[in-house]
Amino acid sequence: MQESTFTNYDQLPLFLNANTVAQVLGVSISSAYELMHETGFPALRIGSRIVVPKEEFRRWVDAQTGGDA
Template structure:
């Protein structure tokens, strides 16, 4: 079984890479890249790199859990 790197939101870095998003959500790296490119997901491109701000990521998760309300 894979070791969990982060145990709470407080342990997350200020910005997450797509592989880190995959690890947090427990999804594949390919799935995380698809998610990062989807409309409504809080990612930004810096050159060829995609990053996700921690605070926006947490807010996105909370929005998804409440059915978008």
């Protein structure tokens, strides 16, 4: 499990790649890729890349944890 170097959402880039998703969530990169392919996860395909908009990621995390976006 990876430890996140981010302490708040403001430190995240506008678009997260699989490595950043893995780091933020403290999971392996393969788990991040699996998550990014799940229905309902806010991932965008741009050519061969998959990225996640920061604000959509934040809303997704809030929804998963029962928070109020």
